[in-house]
Amino acid sequence: MSGHIATKKLYVGVWIALMCLTVATAAASRIELGRFNVVLALLIATCKASLVALFFMGVKYVSDKMTIVVIVAGLFWLFILLSLSMTDYISRHWM
Amino acid sequence: MASFGVPIERENYLNKEYGISSWLLTTDHKRIALLYLLSITFFFFIGGFFALLIRLELLTPAGDLVQADTYNKLFTMHGQVMVFFFLIPAVPAVLGNFLIPIMIGAKDLAFPRINLLSWYLYAIGGLFMLYTILNGGADTGWTFYTPLSSQFSDSHVIAAALAIFIAGFSSILTGLNFIVTVHRMRAPGMTWSRLPLFVWANYATAIIQVLGTPVLAITLMLVALERIFGLGIFDPQRGGDPLLFQHLFWFYSHPAVYIMILPGMGAVSEIVTCFSRKRIFGYKFMALAVIAIAVLGFLVWAHHMFVAGISLYAAMVFSLLSYFVAVPSAIKVFNWTATMYKGSVSFETPMLYAFGFIGLFTMGGLTGLFLAALGLNVHVTDTYFVIAHFHYIMVGGMVMAYLGGMHFWWPKISGRMYPEFWGKLAAMIIFIGFNLTFFPQFVLGYMGMPRRYWQYSPEFQVLNVLSTAGATILAVGYVLPMVYFLWSMRYGKIADSNPWNAAGLEWTTSSPPTTFNFDETPLVTHEAYNYDELDEPKEVPVER
C-alpha cells in the first residue's frame, strides 16, 4: 500500500460520497419503515465503512493479500461472536 | 541477573552486556524470554502455594484450616494467577519468544520494543495482581461471574480485573508480534511447509490471543464500570442479563484453553521427533490440526453454560461443535504415537515429559468428551470432574510440555546441560504426583462433590485425602527442576551447539546464541525434521 499514491480528487470525491450517505442515513431514519429502518441504516453504514476502508485506509491498493486475509479474519470472528451468542437468545423461547 | 552468564569464551546474548539496565531495557527477544521466565516462575510458585493451601484445607470435611472467605480467595487467586500469569504466557512468552525468531532464521521478532513493552505490561499486571493478593484478594472465582462480581462481592474485584486486563494486553501484543514475525521475518527458503510445528503452534496461539483477548478485556472493563459507576449491563435488577457476561467471558476463556495447550503441543512435536530420530508423522495434518483447533476453538464456548439457562437448541449446537474440535486433538495424539513407529527412540528427560504429556492429554481430552456430552454434562459440570478434566489438560498437558520444552532447550538457553538423572527423577515424581492428585477427583466429581466447596460431606473424604497426598508429591516434583536448573547454570556440563543432534535452525547456532542469533542469515533448503540427514547422537548425553 505504500507504493500507491491516490489523487486528491479521489479523496475529495470519497468525502463527498460520505457526506451524501450521512444525509441519506439521517433522512432515512425520519421515515418510518418499521423493522427495515435498522436494515437500511446498517446498509448505509456499511457502505460508508467500505468507502473509508477501501480508499482512506487504502485497502483497495494493498499490494499483498495478507492484509486482506487479516481484515476478513477479523470480520469473520466478529461475525462468530455476534451470531453464535445470538443463537442462544433467539432460540430460548422455542420450546 | 549479571551472574547468570558464566564466562563462556564466545560472546553470546548472556555475556554481551552486564548490569540491570542491560536486562530491563533490552530488546533482545532472548533476554526478554528470560525476564518472562523469571516472572512466570515467580507466579507459578505463588499459585502453587495457594493450591497447596487449598488441598490442605480439603484434607478434612470440616472447614478448619482457613476461614470460608479465605478459602474462596485462595481458589480465586490460584485460578487467576495460574491462568493469566503462568499458563497463558508460559510457553509462548518464554519458549516462543526465545525460539521463534531463531527457528525461522530471524535476528529478532518483528517489533522488539513492543516485545519489551509486553513484558512490562505483564509486569505491571503482575504488580496489580500482587497488590490484590496482599490486600486480601478477590473472592469471585477466576470466572468473575456476575452479579456476584459486579455487585455482591466486597473484595478487590476491580484491582484483580485490572490486573488481568493489563496482562491481557501483554498477551495481545505478544500474539501480534508472533503473527507479523512469522509472516514477515522468515529467512530465505523458510517456506510455510518448512516451518517447525512449534512455530505453527505458536502462530495458531497468536491468532487466538489477538482475536479473543480483546473480548475478555472489554468484558472485565464492563464489570469494573458496573462496580464503579453502576452501569447496568449485567445487573438483573435492571433488566441486565447475567448470562451475557458468561457468553462474553467464555468467548475468550474457552479459546484461552487452547492458548495454553497449543504451544505445548508444538513443543511436544519437536521433542518426539528428536528423540525418535524421525520426521513427524503427517506434517501437513499436524499443521492443519493446530489451525483447525484455533478456529474451531472459538465456536464452542457455550459448552461451559449447558446448565446456566441457555436455550436448549443453542446448547445442542455448541455441544455438536465441541465434538468437532475434539477431532483435530485426536489427530495430533495419533500422529505423535505414529511418529515413534520404526524410529530410534531414546528416553532422555524431555522425552519422558513428552510421554507424560501424550498420556495425560489423552486422558484430559477423553474426559472432555464426557463434558461435551449434554446429558452427562448436567451431572458433572461444576463438580470435581471438571476440576480434574481441566487440570489434566492444563497441568498434565501444558505444564508437562512446558517442562519438557524447558529441558529440551535448556542447553540452548543457558549453554549448560541439566543433570539428566535428576531430570528423569523429577519427571517421574511429577507424573506420579499428578495422577495421584487429580485422578481421584474424577471419581469425586461423579459422586457429586461440587467444586469450590470449603467444607464437604464426609463420604468424599477418602478421595480428598488421596488427592492431597498426591499434591504434596507433585509439589516436590516442581521444586526439583527449579533447583537443578539453577544449579546447572554454574555447575552443569557445558553444552555444545547441538547436544541432542536435533534438526531445526535453533540447533545450528551456538549455545547460547549470539545477540543476533546467527552470524549470517541462514538459507533454508530443508523441510523441518530432516533426521535422515543427521547423525545419531554420538552418545546419549548422560550426566554422571
Next chain:
Amino acid sequence: MFENLPLWPARASTTAGSVDALYVFLVTISSIMCLAIFTMIVVFALRFRRRAGHRAEQIEGSNALELTWTFIPFGIFLFIFVWAAYIYFQERTPPKDSTEVYTVAKQWMWKFQHIEGHREINELHVPVGRNVRMIMTSQDVIHSFYVPAFRIKQDVLPGKYTIAWFHATKPGTYHLFCAEYCGTMHSGMIGEVVVMEPAQYQQWLSGGAATGSLANTGQGLFASLGCSTCHRFDTQGRGPNLTGLFSKQVLLEDGRTVSADENYIRESILSPAAKVVSGFKPIMPTFQGIISEEQLNALVAYVKSLNAPAAGAAGTPNLKPPTSQTPVTNQ
C-alpha cells in the same frame, strides 16, 4: 449391580439411570482408546528403542491412516453427541403433568414453596413416582440446584425463572447442593431432598401448617395490590383479562407474539412495559422492589391457576383486545 460401589451417588430418579448408562459407555470407550494409545506408545518405545547400528526409518505419513483416525473418532463422537443430546432434551423438557415447587435461592439458603402452600427451607419433601417441576429464581447471585442422586443440575438465576424437573424413584434422603459458586458460604448452601412414599407424603402434607394453597395466597395479593382493578374478568378492564392466559400465545403491541410462560408473567409484573399486549397501553406501574420473590411466585401461581376450569370467573380466555375499550392516554 454396582449399587454398593461408592463410584457414583445413589440412583434415585428416572434420569439417573440413563445418565449412568451413558457414563458407563463413555468410560468403556475412553478406557479402550486410552489403552490402545498407551499400548502403542509402550510397544513402539520398546520395540524401536535406540540400538547401535539401527537407524530410524523415515516415514512421510499416510493419508489413508490420517483419514481413518479422523473419521472413525468423528463417527464415535457423533454417536455420543446424539445419545447425550437425547438425554439432555428429556432433562430440559418437563412433562405436562407435574406437581410444581417454587424455589427461591438466596445467599445462602434454599426456600421452597409447594403448590399446596407448604414452605420449607433447605429441605425439600417430594413424593416418589411423581413428576416434580421446580420453578426457580434467585434473590441475589447465581446459584445452582444440584441433586447428585437425581443427576440433575440447573443454575438458578436472578431476574428470571429457570426450570428443572425430576421423577424420584426411590424413597430416601439425598444431598442437595448449590453447584454454582455464590459467595462466602457457598459450601454451606446445602440441604436435603426427602423422597417419600405417596402415603407418607400425604401425611406430611396434611401435617404441616399450610395457610391455604399458593394460588390462594396469590389471589389475596392480587386483590390487595390492586391488580384486580384493571385486570378484570370481563372485557372492560384497562389491563388484559388474565383468565386462561397461561401457556397461550399472546400478540403484543409491537407485532411480536410471545408465549405466556412463567417468565412472561413474571416480567409483566416487574417490567410491565417490556411486552405490552396488543390493544393496551403501558400504564401499569412496575412492582420491581415492591413485592418479594415469594409473593411474586404466589402471583404467578395464581395467574396460572386461572387456567383451571373452576378458578376462572369468566369462562373463555379472552386475549383479544376489547373492542369497546375506554381510550386511555399515556398518562
Next chain:
Amino acid sequence: MSLRRSLLSDSTTAVATHNPDLQHHFASMEQQQDASVMGMWVFLITEIMFFGGMFAGYMIYRYLYYPGFVEGSLHMDFWWGTINTVVLLCSSLTMAMAVRSAQTGQRKAIVGFLVVTIFFGLAFLGIKAVEYDGHWSEHQFPGHGFQLLDEYHQPSPYTSQAEVFFSFYWAMTGFHALHMVIGVGLVSWIAFHAWRGRYGPHYFTPVENVGLYWHFVDLVWIYLYPLLYLISNKHVSG
C-alpha cells in the same frame, strides 16, 4: 548441516547501512514497512473485537428490549450526533490527505492537514462533552439516580429498559471517546515529528499507521451513529 547457511547477497547489508530509519533486525526498508503496516492491521482487528464485545451485548439487548431502546434513542440529540458524524468524516479526509502529503514529501502540508485533523478531533470531543453534560444533568446516567422522563415530564414506563440502553450508550461512546483522545495525542505526536521534517517519501510508516488508527475510530462511529441515534423516530406507544 553446513548447507543450511549461505551468505546473503551484499546488497541487503548495503541497504542496512544506508537508511538510518532501518532497524537492525530487518533486511530491507520494504520488509520493515510491510511488517509495521501488517502489525497495525492486526492491532486494528483486536480493536474490532474489543468493540465487538459491546456490539454483541448491544445487539442482544436491542433484541430483548426493543421498546426501551427506542425510548432511549429518542433522548439522543439527533443534530449533535449528525454534526459529529460530519466532523469525524471531515477529519478522516484531512487525515488521508496528511498521509498523502507524507507520501509526496510536502512537509508543510503534512503538518497543516494534521493540525486540521486535531482540530476536528477536538471539535468532536467538545460536542460529545456537551452531549454528556446534557444527559448527566437530566439524570440519564445509569445507576440509582437514573431517570427518564417522557414528553409530558412523567417517568417513562420504559425507564428500566432504557437504562440498559443508556448503559450501552455511555460505555460505547465512552470507549470511543477514549480512543479519540488517544488518537488526538498520536496525531499531535506525529505532527510534531512531521514539523521537524522526520517524514517523507523515504519513511512515513508512523503517519500511515496513525492514519489507519484514526480511520478505524471513524469507522466505529459510523456504526455507533445509526445504532444509538437513529433507532426510531417515534414512540413505540404511539
